[in-house]
Each structure stands twice: as structure tokens, then as C-alpha cells.
Amino acid sequence: MVKAVVLGAAGGIGQPLALLLKANPLVTELGLFDIVNTPGVAADLAHISTPAKVEGYLPADDGLKKALAGADIVVIPAGVPRKPGMTRDDLFKINAGIVKDLATGIATTAPKAFVLVISNPVNSTVPIVAEVFKKHGVYDPKRLFGVTTLDVVRASTFVAEILGNLSLSKDIIVPVVGGHSGVTIVPLLSKSTHPLPASLSTTDYEALIKRIQFGGDEVVAAKNGAGSATLSMAYAGAEFASKVIRAVNGEKGISAPSFVPLAADPAGGAVLTEELGQELEFFSSTVELGAEGVVKINPLGSLTDAEKALVKAAIPELATNIQKGSNYVIDIYKKEEDGPARL
Known part of the structure; x- marks a missing residue:
């Protein structure tokens, strides 16, 4: 018996994600929540002949609380999509408040749920959730995940294209570490289950790295302002959610890269x-999953010189992203504690 909840279920990621979970x-x-259209999405999904009972809620009448009641796993794709010309900072300013409010709902209604954060920028939104949970005294670092699976999916697909055999893409596993934006995305191609051709030039190798790191820009440009990576992100989110659910149900030996608190292990x-040579509160590495969430955070191990350079380049931006998310919540709580300024 597993109750999954999607927060932001009527959006471009939320709807296909809810379909895959159904x-x-x-x-x-399956509990669904969004600010519009959720009952309709739920009614549509409810006609599908699979066991999951589906209910959709809007904000009125404690809808968020009702959606979260009894949740085992909560996936958060809520927020606005990235548009052409929009920076990660622009995105942060909008999505940070949305994620904070949803995290507060989880902390007060379903504090034991496994929380999977998709809302961008993940490097900052995961720390937001962590600070909210700390404030409410329910923080369990083993149960909080930033979903970076799309980077792994892209890396596998792009390597398969280079190998000239897309049918291999489901079998190819490329560990991707660091974070989930731009240069913080570090594909460890030397550890791919299917090695790149020895004849691959340095130029082509660097182009592959850049394509994995900035694959989202490719989709945003192709959609010509009409959206971002929604379908591939929904697929990746459902894949990771499935792994968490299988591990919680007792299946052993499940591992996947995820942006997690290092305090989890x-x-x-x-x-x-x-x-890394530097303390970071969060980092994406391959983690072993179990009934309690994160069982083990695996080390990076041996890297090529090129990969070491990528990790080194990722750390400063990653540290800034993490601090931005944490400070956002800490500042809000501090202002609340200080109260209104007195004359």
C-alpha cells in the first residue's frame, strides 16, 4: 500500500508524471494538488484501469492537507517553467516561495513522507525544503531527495546516439554527480557502462559534456518559448520515484544518483x-536506497583529469546555490521572529 502525492499536478510536468505514477x-x-484544474486531472486519470485510487484537490477547504494526508512519497514539480532568456536566478525568485509553502504543508501533515524535489532550481529548492523541515523539527536527511535523474537519462541517450544504437539507451548507465544546473552537472563518462569510442575527439567529448549540462536549453529553444523540458522530466521523475518506492517496499540493491544532504550518511x-576538498551540505552522488531512504552515499572514486576539472568548476556555483536556498528560508523566519519594526 503506497500513497504517492504530486504537488503541482496540473502543470506541464505534473500531468504526465501523475499519469506515469497511476x-x-x-x-x-494517488493524491494530486495544484492551484487550478486538479479535480479534472484526477477524474481523467481515474478512468485508467490500474489499481491506484486518484483524488485531486485545490487550495480551498484545506486541499493541500487533504492531498498530503497519509502520504508515503511526495513529488514536487510545482513552479513556473523556464522560458527563453530566463536565468536560474529569475526562476529561483518565483519558485522559492512556492516550494517553501508546499514544504510547510508536508512538514505539518506528512513529515515522515519521502520528499522528491523536481522544482527548479533544484540546487536551491532542496535546501529550502530542508530548512523548513528543520524549523518544524521534522528534518530527516535520509528522506529528502533532489531529482537529478533527467541528467542521467540525457547522458544515457546521448551516449547511445554516439554509439549509433538508441536501443542501448535503456541499458547505458552514466553516473552524473554534482548538482542539477549548468556547470554543476558533472557526467562521469569514464564510468559509463558502455564506454565511448576511443576515436572520439576531444572536441566531440567536450561537446557531449556541454550537451548533457545544458540539455534543458536545447528543449527551451526548440519549444520556442512555449515551455521547457516537461515530458522528459516527468519520465525521469517517475523513474526515480519508482526506485524509491521499490526500495521502501524492501527491494535490495537499488542505487541512483540524487542531490541529497550529506548528513543522510x-x-x-x-x-x-x-x-571534494570542501564541505557542502548537499551533493548529487550515487546513493543506495533502502526502507528508510538513503542507506549509503557512494564516493566519487577515481576520476579522469577532465572529470576532476569539471568537479572543481562545479563546487563554487553549487555552494552559492545551496546557500541561496538556505538563506531564503532563514531570512524569512528571522523576520517573522523579529516581528514588525517599531518606531
Whole structure:
């Protein structure tokens, strides 16, 4: 018995994500929440002949609380999509408040749920959720995940294209570490299950790295201002959610890259910190999943010189992104504690 909840279920990511979760035989109940159209989305999905019972809620009449009641896993794709010319900072200013409010709802209604954050920029929104949970005294770093699976999916697909065989894309696994935006995305191509051709030039290698890091821009440009990566993100989100659900149900040996708090595995986090040469509260690395969430954070291990350079370039921006998310919530709570200024 698994209740999955999608917050932002009527959006471009939320609808296909909800569809994929409805099709997942391990999901027995599906709660949907958004500010518009959710009952209609729920009614549409409810006609699909799979076991999951579907209910959709709007903000009125404690809709968020009703959607979250009894949740085992909560996926958050809520927020505005990135448009042409929009920076990650622009995106942050809009989505930060949305994620904070939803995190507050989870903290007060379903504090034991596994929380999977898709809302961009993930490098900052995951720290927002963490600070909200800390404020409410319900923070469990083992149960908080930033979904970086799309970077892995893209890397696998693009490597398959280079190998000239797209049928391999489902079998190719390329670990992607760091974060989930631009240069913080670090594909470890040397650890791909299907090595790149030895004849691949340095220019083509660098182009592949850039395409994995900035694949989202490719989609935004192709959609000509009409949206961002929604369908591929929904697929990636459902894939990661499925892995979490399988692990929670007792399946062993499930691992996947995810942007997680290093406190989720203090021993593994310490090794990773030593490899990085700098303390970071969050980092995307391959994690082993279990019934309690994160069981183990795996180290980076041996890297090529090119990969070491990519990791080094990612760290400063990643640290800034993380701090921005944490400070956003800390500042809000501080203002609330200080109260209105007195004359």
C-alpha cells in the first residue's frame, strides 16, 4: 500500500508524471494538488484501469492537507517553467516561495513522507525544503531527495546516439554527480557502462559534456518559448520515484544518483567531502536506497583529469546555490521572529 502525492499536478510536468505514477502497479493511492484544474486531472486519470485510487484537490477547504494526508512519497514539480532568456536566478525568485509553502504543508501533515524535489532550481529548492523541515523539527536527511535523474537519462541517450544504437539507451548507465544546473552537472563518462569510442575527439567529448549540462536549453529553444523540458522530466521523475518506492517496499540493491544532504550518511558524506576538498551540505552522488531512504552515499572514486576539472568548476556555483536556498528560508523566519519594526 503506497500513497504517492504530486504537488503541482496540473502543470506541464505534473500531468504526465501523475499519469506515469497511476500506471505504476506499486502505487495504490494517488493524491494530486495544484492551484487550478486538479479535480479534472484526477477524474481523467481515474478512468485508467490500474489499481491506484486518484483524488485531486485545490487550495480551498484545506486541499493541500487533504492531498498530503497519509502520504508515503511526495513529488514536487510545482513552479513556473523556464522560458527563453530566463536565468536560474529569475526562476529561483518565483519558485522559492512556492516550494517553501508546499514544504510547510508536508512538514505539518506528512513529515515522515519521502520528499522528491523536481522544482527548479533544484540546487536551491532542496535546501529550502530542508530548512523548513528543520524549523518544524521534522528534518530527516535520509528522506529528502533532489531529482537529478533527467541528467542521467540525457547522458544515457546521448551516449547511445554516439554509439549509433538508441536501443542501448535503456541499458547505458552514466553516473552524473554534482548538482542539477549548468556547470554543476558533472557526467562521469569514464564510468559509463558502455564506454565511448576511443576515436572520439576531444572536441566531440567536450561537446557531449556541454550537451548533457545544458540539455534543458536545447528543449527551451526548440519549444520556442512555449515551455521547457516537461515530458522528459516527468519520465525521469517517475523513474526515480519508482526506485524509491521499490526500495521502501524492501527491494535490495537499488542505487541512483540524487542531490541529497550529506548528513543522510555521515560516513559516506565524510569521504565525499574529503574527495571534494570542501564541505557542502548537499551533493548529487550515487546513493543506495533502502526502507528508510538513503542507506549509503557512494564516493566519487577515481576520476579522469577532465572529470576532476569539471568537479572543481562545479563546487563554487553549487555552494552559492545551496546557500541561496538556505538563506531564503532563514531570512524569512528571522523576520517573522523579529516581528514588525517599531518606531
